[in-house]
Amino acid sequence: MVIEADRRVPNQRLKREREIRGWSQRDLATLVDSTLYTVSRWERGLSVPHLSTLGKLCKLFEKSPRELGFTREDRAGGGQPASSVPSQPRLYDPAIPKSQVGGKGLVGRTELFTDFKRRLCSGKNVAFSALNGLPGVGKTTVAVELARDREVLDYFRDGVLWACLGIQPDIVGLLGRWGTLLGLASHEMAALTSVEAWAKTINAVIGTKRMLLVIDDAWSIEDALAFQVGGVHCAHIVTTRFPEIALQFAYDGSNVVHELNEEDGIALLQRLAPQVVAREPGKMRSLVQSVGGLPLAITLAGKYL
Ligand SMILES: Nc1ncnc2c1ncn2[C@@H]1O[C@H](COP(=O)(O)OP(=O)(O)OP(=O)(O)O)[C@@H](O)[C@H]1O
Numbered sequence: 001m002v003i004e005a006d007r008r009v010p011n012q013r014l015k016r017e018r019e020i021r022g023w024s025q026r027d028l029a030t031l032v033d034s035t036l037y038t039v040s041r042w043e044r045g046l047s048v049p050h051l052s053t054l055g056k057l058c059k060l061f062e063k064s065p066r067e068l069g070f071t072r073e074d075r076a077g078g079g080q081p082a083s084s085v086p087s088q089p090r091l092y093d094p095a096i097p098k099s100q101v102g103g104k105g106l107v108g109r110t111e112l113f114t115d116f117k118r119r120l121c122s123g124k125n126v127a128f129s130a131l132n133g134l135p136g137v138g139k140t141t142v143a144v145e146l147a148r149d150r151e152v153l154d155y156f157r158d159g160v161l162w163a164c165l166g167i168q169p170d171i172v173g174l175l176g177r178w179g180t181l182l183g184l185a186s187h188e189m190a191a192l193t194s195v196e197a198w199a200k201t202i203n204a205v206i207g208t209k210r211m212l213l214v215i216d217d218a219w220s221i222e223d224a225l226a227f228q229v230g231g232v233h234c235a236h237i238v239t240t241r242f243p244e245i246a247l248q249f250a251y252d253g254s255n256v257v258h259e260l261n262e263e264d265g266i267a268l269l270q271r272l273a274p275q276v277v278a279r280e281p282g283k284m285r286s287l288v289q290s291v292g293g294l295p296l297a298i299t300l301a302g303k304y305l
Pocket residue numbers: 100101105106107108109133134135136137138139140141142217239240241268295296297299
C-alpha cells in the first residue's frame with residue numbers, strides 16, 4: 001500500500017470528501033477516534049494517518065487510500081475538479097449499510113418501492129412510515145435502497161441519518177452520533193442528560209432542514225419514538241418485525257413487506273446460482289416453497305448451491 005507524506009501539498013481529496021458530507025474537521029475526528037489537530041494536519045498535507053486509522057477512514061468514506069488522497073500523485077493534482085463531484089446530500093450518514101443487492105436492484109419489490117418513494121417525496125403526510133414483516137423478509141434491504149436512491153437523496157437534500165436499534169439499543173449513544181453528524185459541539189452534547197433533552201436539541205439543530213431519518217430494527221415502540229426527532233420537513237422510516245410497533249409509529253403509513261412469491265423467489269435464486277436453476281428448475285421451485293419465499297433463506301441457500 002502506498003502511503004506517502006508530502007509535506008507541502010494539501011490533501012484536497014480528503015477535504016472535499018469530508019465537506020460534501022457536511023462534516024467539520026471535528027466531526028471527522030470524532031468519527032475515526034482522532035483529534036481535530038490531527039485531521040487538520042492530514043488535510044494540510046503535514047502528516048498521514050496510521051494504518052489502523054487509515055482503515056477507519058476508508059471504511060467511513062467507502063473509498064480507497066488513493067481516493068482519499070493518501071498518495072503523492074493524487075494530492076498534487078488535487079483530484080477531480082469540484083464540478084465533477086456527483087451531487088450528494090449535505091449530510092450522508094456513514095452508518096447507512098452498503099446495498100445488499102449491488103447494482104442489480106431489489107427482487108419483487110417494484111410496487112412497494114415505487115409507492116413508498118412517491119409518498120416519501122410527495123411532501124405530503126409522510127412524516128412517519130414503517131416497513132414491517134418477518135425476520136429476513138427484506139425490510140432493511142428496502143430501507144437501504146430508499147436511503148441510497150438518487151431521487152430520494154435529491155428530495156431530502158439536507159441529508160439522511162440512520163440508526164440501527166436492535167433489542168437493546170444505546171439510545172443516547174445513537175442520538176449522540178446523530179448530534180455529532182449534525183455538528184453539535186462536544187460541550188453542548190455533554191450537557192444533555194436525558195432522551196428528552198437530546199430530542200429538543202436535535203429538533204432545534206435540524207429546524208427546517210429536509211432530512212430522511214431511518215430507524216432500523218425497532219423492538220419497542222419507546223425505542224422507536226426516541227428517534228422521532230427533527231422538524232416539519234423530515235420524514236422517518238422505521239423497520240420492525242412487530243406489527244404493533246409499525247402501526248403505533250406510522251398510523252396509516254405502515255407497509256407490510258411480504259415474502260417473495262414463487263416467481264420472484266426463483267428470480268433471486270437465479271441471481272445467485274443461475275446454472276443450478278437452469279438445470280433443476282423443479283427442485284429450485286420446491287426450495288423456494290420450502291423456505292416460504294423468505295429472501296434471507298433463499299439468499300443463504302443460493303450461496304451454497
Ligand atoms: N428484495 C430483495 N431482493 C434481493 N435480495 C433481498 C431482498 N430482500 C432481502 N434480500 C436479501 O435477504 C437478506 C435479508 O434481508 P434483510 O436483512 O433486509 O431482512 P430484514 O427483514 O431486515 O430482517 P430482520 O428482521 O432480521 O432485520 C438481505 O441481506 C438480502 O441479501
